[in-house]
Amino acid sequence: MKNLINSFLYYINRIKWLFNNKINKKYLLSFYQIISNGRIVVFDTETTGLDTSNDDIIQIAAVEIVNGVVGESIEYYFATNKELSPTQKIHNISNEALDEKSIDKSEGLKSFIQFLSNDSLLAHNIKFDYAILNSNLLREGMSSVNMKKNNLFCTLDLSRQLYRLPSYKLGDILKSLNIRGVNSHDALDDTKATVNLAIKLSESIQNQFNLK
Helix, strand or coil, rough: HHHHHHHHHHHHHHHHHHHHHHCCHHHHHHHHHHHHHHHHEEEEEEECCCCCCCEEEEEEEEEEEEEEEEEEEEEEEEECCCCCCHHHHHHCHCCCCCCHHHCCHHHHHHHHHHHHCCCCECCHHHHHHHHHHHHHHHHCCCCCCCCCCCEEEEHHHHHHCCCCCCCCCCCHHHCCCCCCCCCCHHHHHHHHHHHHHHHHHHHHHHHHHCCC
């Protein structure tokens, strides 16, 4: 009887989750087709804060996935005039490190846009990274990334649609699904972890929709 009740509660909770996390089949299949048969650029930023209109990107990294295979990567650091102390405890990037590693911001962002080209862009919680990327591009006198030219995908949104998990923070998802990678708040580390999550998501979509 206890097992029957537990099974009943499980399916009730599962139904609630499905209603609260509406499956967007078109979005899932579009992501699957692009990551499997096209090129998608996974990226992450480390910044001076959470104000997407005014804060600076101090590190940006990207890794390409081409036809389901992990390809080339890029990583750039940028100096800033903004105070780092409020966020340094998160990303562990100091002014001294930036003095040593940083390149010209305009050149770095141009290289990122060239690396992206006309392909799809993916991040974990892409709303933030996309907004602060465009803000920094515009402040450097460059054009913003256009969603009509570059499809946007979000592993946070995809994970919520495909899995019922206690937390959807990147590090917690990695642990829950036993995915290789670390959420260290280093842009390249986090990008590589997001790449592994993206590949896991594509496998889950393949299984869920019986794709070959």
